[in-house]
Amino acid sequence: MTQGTTTEEKLREFVKFSATVTGFSEFDLWGTGQAEAYYETAVDQEGPDAIREAISSDPSAVSADPVVKSIIKLWYVGVWYGPELAGRVDVAAWTAPGRSGAKPAVPDDSRPEEGRSVRAASGQRQAGEGHAHGGDGRTLPFVVSPDAYTEGLLWRAIGAHPSGAKAPGYGSWANPPA
Template sequence: MTQETSAETELRAFVKFSATVTGFSEFDLWGTGQAEAYHRTAVQRLGPEGLQAAMASDPSADPAGPAVKSIIKLWYVGVWYRPEQAGRLDVAAWTAPGRSGGKPAVPEGSRAEGDRSSPPFVVSPAAYTEGLLWRAIGAHPSGAKAPGYGSWATPPAFEDHQEKKAP
């Protein structure tokens, strides 16, 4: 049995926290293939201490803190919004030149949390297609995953991602 590294422990804690705030299981989040990219982005943008503070916050707090909202949106739409922007959704960030195709508008490795001019950016080439948004609404990302011939003839099937609790 191998010893788990600190980085692996932090990544697992991030996914566990993300499962709590997104309503999806850890299994679903790992299945997106985006856990490492999203964790790396959150660390770069919030700083290690900022991410730890967000993960230590009460996930049931209403409203959630700005950093927590940024993490939730990251999982749902694959776009990083700096915490001040987390209250609004800029769909143009998915398609604007220089912001899609896996090339962040802000250079990788730079922390732009305090930079008021840092635009939202798509985290990776697969972030759009793997966004939880599509599973939540029972749809497929337009032009990215084929739902199959004739699938438009039937209504979408919704999965219940909430845990069933005994009365």
């Protein structure tokens, strides 16, 4: 992206780039209705420079870029996983026994902090501000918009409907699955 481009041009470049890394067409991505929300989330969380750098990176090396991984996950599941979380899952933290020894423990960094500020003094959100942070300062994963779950590319990729959100249609139960 160039410095003098408008927000609309930046959004179009973001969608074009996203089509490349997700494997879905620009038409499909625009059709989710989430393009603007996803672009704003990525910029709010990582800053415009990090997004510009990710979009202009070598297409053959994008899978190694943690910001790109976060963008891909965002399109597929509608959840922002910060770059520090996009490439790994701490299985041990989720499978460790809880206090009773019988149930999995919830990691300490999964609880939102109290009293966090959403806007900076200038009225503009700073990168990563306005969302819960773990004990080590990482932004915790969050759902980007009310429609993000139902519009996730995951459902199209597996040929399914999001549970409880988009029914396959009246009487569809009468026919065997495709």
